[in-house]
Amino acid sequence: xxxxxxxxxxxxxxxxxxxxxxxxxxxxxxxxxxxxxxxxxxxxxxxxxxxxxxxxxxxxxxxxxxxxxxxxxxxxxxxxxxxxxxxxxxxxxxxxxxxxxxxxxxxxxxxxxxxxxxxxxxxxxxxxxxxxxxxxxxxxxxxxxxxxxxxxxxxxxxxxxxxxxxxxxxxxxxxxxxxxxxxxxxxxxxxxxxxxxxxxxxxxxxxxxxxxxxxxxxxxxxxxxxxxxxxxxxxxxxxxxxxxxxxxxxxxxxxxxxxxxxxxxxxxxxxxxxxxxxxxxxxxxxxxxxxxxxxxxxxxxxxxxxxxxxxxxxxxxxxxxxxxxxxxxxxxxxxxxxxxxxxxxxxxxxxxxxxxxxxxxxxxxxxxxxxxxxxxxxxxxxxxxx
Numbered sequence: 603x604x605x606x607x608x609x610x611x612x613x614x615x616x617x618x619x620x621x622x623x624x625x626x627x628x629x630x631x632x633x634x635x636x637x638x639x640x641x642x643x644x645x646x647x648x649x650x651x652x653x654x655x656x657x658x659x660x661x662x663x664x665x666x667x668x669x670x671x672x673x674x675x676x677x678x679x680x681x682x683x684x685x686x687x688x689x690x691x692x693x694x695x696x697x698x699x700x701x702x703x704x705x706x707x708x709x710x711x712x713x714x715x716x717x718x719x720x721x722x723x724x725x726x727x728x729x730x731x732x733x734x735x736x737x738x739x740x741x742x743x744x745x746x747x748x749x750x751x752x753x754x755x756x757x758x759x760x761x762x763x764x765x766x767x768x769x770x771x772x773x774x775x776x777x778x779x780x781x782x783x784x785x786x787x788x789x790x791x792x793x794x795x796x797x798x799x800x801x802x803x804x805x806x807x808x809x810x811x812x813x814x815x816x817x818x819x820x821x822x823x824x825x826x827x828x829x830x831x832x833x834x835x836x837x838x839x840x841x842x843x844x845x846x847x848x849x850x851x852x853x854x855x856x857x858x859x860x861x862x863x864x865x866x867x868x869x870x871x872x873x874x875x876x877x878x879x880x881x882x883x884x885x886x887x888x889x890x891x892x893x894x895x896x897x898x899x900x901x902x903x904x905x906x907x908x909x910x911x912x913x914x915x916x917x918x919x920x921x922x923x924x925x926x927x928x929x930x931x932x933x934x935x936x937x938x939x940x941x942x943x944x945x946x947x948x949x950x951x952x953x954x955x956x957x958x959x960x961x962x963x964x965x966x967x968x969x970x971x972x973x974x975x976x977x978x979x980x981x982x983x984x985x986x987x988x
Contacts (some may be wrong), residue, residue, distance in 0.1 A: 608967065608970055609923035610961045611785030611896075614860065626844045637844035637851065642795070644650040644854045645780075646728040648763065649772025651797035653804035656847060657811050660759050660781025664692035667777040668727075670796075671753040673698040677726035681757075682712040683930035683950045685731040689757050690931050698726065702932055704947035706865035708885045710734070710898070713949070716740040721746075727753040732761035732771060734789075734927070735864075735893030736886060740766050747776075747949075755779065760895035762787040763861045767889045772797040785963070787860060787893055788853035790846035811840040845894075847967040863964035864894035867971050871897050874975040880905040880982040897962040898928055899978070900953065906985050909943050913981055914958055920977045925959040 626637055636882055642654040657663050673679060675697040681689055683702045690700035703716040728747055730738040740756075747754045756771065758764070759781035764771045772778045777800070780786075781842055782793035796807055804842050814837030819826055821834070872883045880899040901910055910926075917924045930950050932942035945952065960974055 603919075604921050604973060607921045607960050608966075608974070609963075610925045610959050610966055611963045613784040613789045614856070614965045616630070616856075618855070619849055619852045622703065622848040623845055625823055626848040629844070631638060633843040633845075634841060635844040637847040641717075641790075641842075641847035641850045644690050644851055645772075645797065646794055648770065648854060648857065649778070649797050650770040651778070652749060652771045652799040653797065653801070653808040655796045655798075655804065655811060655841040656850075657794045657796060657807075658799075658840045658842055659792045660779060660786075660794040661688040661692065661708060662811070662838070663779035663781070663796045664688055664729075664755070664757065665695050666810045666840060667779050667796050667803075668692045668696045668698065668753045669810050670777065670803045671727050673726050674769055674869060676724060678724040679716050679727045679729055680720050680725060681729040682731050682733070683932055683947050684733055685757065685931060686759070686928060687931050687934060689729055689731055690937075693729070699724075700931075701725070702930075702942075702946050702950075702951045705733075705953065706782060707949045707953065708741075709736060709739040710884070710953060711736060712743075714746060716947075716948055717743065717746055719870060721750055722750075723861050725750065725752060727755055729755045729757055730775075731757040731759075732764060732893070734749075734884065734898055735760040735764050735883060735895040737761060737766035737771055737890045737892070738882070739887065744774065753942050753977075759783075761893045763857055764893035765891040771797065771893075776800060777803055782850060782853075785895075787864075788850065788857055790842070790850040790853070793846045793850060809834060810837045813837045813839060815883060858969065860964045861893065863966075864962060865892070867962055867966060867968075868892070868894040868897050870968070870971050871899075871962075872948050875899065875978070878948050878979060878982055880986045881978075883925065890931060894962065897955050897960045898927060899909070899960055901956045901958065903956055905987055907987050908985050910956060910958060916981050917958070922974055922977060923961055926954070927955060928954070930954055 677698040754775035756775040756778040782790040814835040
């Protein structure tokens, strides 16, 4: 057994990152300065989007996008239950109602067929989540949205650098949100961003992250003196600092390297487990390139007798920091109090009972990967039926 603990995810910080932050600390701007625009410009290049708004965190990004989409009381928004609660919480922040569509049992992403079944005359938007970094079936989702005049907000917290049919995630839907939490594809400590090709959404997002206040001479309704500003609606203080943005710029310089490592390690896992009776490896859609934020292994409970908790605990004993992504959102007590019941999304619920997230991050070594593979194989062999 290894002596040190191997987490399921961890940031990569090097001297370039540290120096980038130090440079900002020595500058005149710690917030609302030039590093913000530099970071946004780099994200434009990475995503192919026309506009980028840096924001304080990934949840704020979702909240801002829901606001810009005009989601309010009486509006329904279709999303997946296999996500962190922030995705649907953002709908609630704006007064809307989350509606959960089931997942495709092979890709684990939201199923477009169930999206169609869940649409009503109250539906305002769709929030597909690129679960684990694997792009959703965006052609079909955009087709549905066009047919029903819906807004598409992609939750791409896992998917920076991922591609769908040659297009970068961040340039397809009406808006796309990203998270830069330490375990995400890049980190700014905490932080997020929204991308869009729609100028109207962009203008709303820019105001929303800063109290709804503007100094833009073209937007002012009254006095245009140099000191003057106006609040046009109730916004929030969701600004990112230049300290975070500088770290983000340095991290973006390493994004391709990070993605290469994640894809290399995911391939090692899949090659090792593809013929292992008792487990099911993640399936990738054709014509997509996953960001591989997570590697989720599914236990075949017809062939392995102990429940998932036994395997989970055994891996933890061997100092492997496994996790489960995710508890279906509507399982949470808060959502149960809102009236959501178990049984809404059978595929998601079945998957939840069987999945374990294995460690996957660029700072791992091949020896780390081989250790995880060795222990998983030993446990599966031990607990396999027959």
